Amino acid sequence: MKEIQIRLENRISTVRVGGSINELPELAPPEKTIIVTDENLNRLYHEKFSGYRVIVIGTGEGIKTVNTVEEITSKMIQYGADRSSFLVAVGGGIVCDIAGFAASIFMRGIRFGFISTSVLSQVDASVGGKNGVNLGGLKNMLGVFNQPDFVICDHEMLSTLPDVEYTNGLSEVIKSACLGDTQFFEFLEENKNQILEKDMDVIHEFIKRSVMFKASIVEEDEKESGIRKILNLGHTIGHGLEKIKSIPHGFAIAAGMGAAAEFSVKLNLLNKDCAIRIMSLIDSLGLDSNLKNFVSEENIEELITAISSDKKKQGASVDFILLEDIGRPVIKKIEITKLRELLGDLLNGV
Ligand SMILES: NC(=O)c1ccc[n+]([C@@H]2O[C@H](COP(=O)([O-])OP(=O)(O)OC[C@H]3O[C@@H](n4cnc5c(N)ncnc54)[C@H](O)[C@@H]3O)[C@@H](O)[C@H]2O)c1
Structure with a gap:
């Protein structure tokens, strides 16, 4: 495992390359944490989410919209989330982009982390603090720069990633x-x-x-x-x-x-x-x-x-x-x- 720290003006974001989803309870205890994931990841890894409140979204670029952000944040309210809550995205670039954006605007911003599960998100999407959604077919038109507290790049999870996504x-x-x-x-x-x-x-x-x-x-x-x-x-x-x-x-x-x-x-x-x-x-x-x-x-x-x-x-x-x-x-x-x-x-x- 290689820990890489991204040092920014007012915070440090840590990327654990070769880390594991099993570290989640240590980094984000279930009492304070809500997980956002997609249908595919939930099907494959739901056992890892035991004890957590989970929000499952759909898949594909088409769901990267404000509607999905509204769904996530409404569900967070139902789950009793407040400003001390922590959001963890478990997924590829789409889940991370949307959940990072939702966390950044929920009650003016709560802390969040990523368990990055696709090659694209491990090397790119979950690193660098760009979070956002598409608008009217235009890519990433709404978004913020905001760094997650941590990113875990779990290589083992890539074993279930479809070849085309690899x-x-x-x-x-x-x-x-x-x-x-x-x-x-x-x-x-x-x-x-x-x-x-x-x-x-x-x-x-x-x-x-x-x-x-x-x-x-x-x-x-x-x-x-x-x-x-x-x-x-x-x-x-x-x-x-x-x-x-x-x-x-x-x-x-x-x-x-x-x-x-x-x-x-x-x-x-x-x-x-x-x-x-x-x-x-x-x-x-x-x-x-x-x-x-x-x-x-x-x-x-x-x-x-x-x-x-x-x-x-x-x-x-x-x-x-x-x-x-x-x-x-x-x-x-x-x-x-x-x-x-x-x-x-x-x-x-x-
Ligand atoms: N924020 C950034 O800086 C940045 C940079 C590059 C790309 N992006 C964005 O990332 C998005 C694309 O990301 P992506 O390619 O990861 O797409 P994705 O999140 O849609 O994941 C691809 C597919 O693989 C599945 N999947 C992911 N991990 C899996 C696993 N471990 N096992 C089984 N299935 C798995 C997903 O369910 C999905 O169907 C685009 O919206 C793009 O704009 C953002």
């Missing part, structure tokens, strides 16, 4: 390696087979490195006014793609990272060999780096509209995270007209 989460791992450092990237390249075979030691290592990387960025820029924006590598196109094609988050981000690598080459920032290396790693881990496999030239305007309604859009240009090398991200403002041209070239194979 692969989905690898996308954010590759993203951290592309942004972080060459050693991490090489570790993934050298351990492709072990990653695919779900070797526990390798899983622990890539989750630990991803969390350490994200923690270092969040400590520097908790509210995303500067460097934290780099974590959006692949997300500008990825979020647009998620909107128009209903592709799982990680798969959309993978195609977005592939496009970002190709754009970086087109804009003379990155050499072609490096882009090929990034795209090969994405493809070899069961994801697909090729945007052309998801959209065609006819979808360009739809994709641009979807990208433009994203939070990262500023006026007639979009903030893009591009790469000069592995470990060397840059933020570039790209005019919508230029984006149209880059997408056209990419989708026409120019």
